[in-house]
Amino acid sequence: MDSQMMRDRITLLETKRGLLVQLLDQPNLGTLRIDVNQALEEMDDLIDEFKKTFPASA
Secondary structure, three states: OOHHHHHHHHHHHHHHHHHHHHHHOOOOOOOHHHHHHHHHHHHHHHHHHHHHHOOOOO
16 A cells, blocks of 8 residues: 555545544444544544654655
8 A cells, every 4th residue: 555545545544533523422322432532532543643753744
């Protein structure tokens, strides 16, 4: 997998992150809220690590 393909996948991941944020806003989520919150945290960590490893200027 080349760096451009990874950048494309991270971009796709960033766009799909919004769906989890919308899901988190649902009042009837119950205990699933914990899992959604954890998924958001892990996605944010992954995106941050990717940006540190592969800066946009590279």
